[in-house]
Amino acid sequence: MLSKKLFLFASVFLLYSVGIFAEEPVKVVTKSFSRVTDNKNNKVAEFCGQVEGQKVQKRIIVDVISDPRSKKPTPFSTISQKDGSFCILITTYMGEAIARIGDGPKTEAFLD
Numbered sequence: 001m002l003s004k005k006l007f008l009f010a011s012v013f014l015l016y017s018v019g020i021f022a023e024e025p026v027k028v029v030t031k032s033f034s035r036v037t038d039n040k041n042n043k044v045a046e047f048c049g050q051v052e053g054q055k056v057q058k059r060i061i062v063d064v065i066s067d068p069r070s071k072k073p074t075p076f077s078t079i080s081q082k083d084g085s086f087c088i089l090i091t092t093y094m095g096e097a098i099a100r101i102g103d104g105p106k107t108e109a110f111l112d
Contacts, residue, residue, distance in 0.1 A: 026053040028062060028099045033109035036089070043091045045111060049099050051084035060101055062086050067094040 031048045051060050059079045066074040070093070078088040090097060095111030 025104065026051060026060070026101055027105045028052075028101060028107045030099065030107045030109040031085075033097060033111060035111060043093055045090055045092050045095075045097075046087055047090055047097050047099065047109060048085070048087040049107065051080045051086070051101065054084060057082045060084075062088075062099055062101055064088055064090060064097055064099045066090045066092045066097050068096060068098050070094055 029050045029052055031050055033047050034045060035042060036044045036046055047064055049062070051062065054060060059082060062078050062080055064076045064078065066076065074091065076088055076090050078086050080086040092111065097109050098106045099109070100106035
């Protein structure tokens, strides 16, 4: 009787483990990163991206860090739409930003 329970537990654990490794990781892809005006003195830029790899359509918090290599990187957060798309206005002095979900892989973007 104990061996049947142990076998059942091991089978369920194995199927669950295989499901975790087979799932594609959630990642963020940059779609656009541009200043909102042609005025170079205006430091406001729009960062747009797409969350990929999410199987269930739900809104996800996306962290965007402006000027990540500066002495004072500035964090911003937004929520993706159900289809994974998002846009956020940020302030950038160096023209750089990264986006990620939690501690997952990040995507880098640079202004022209």
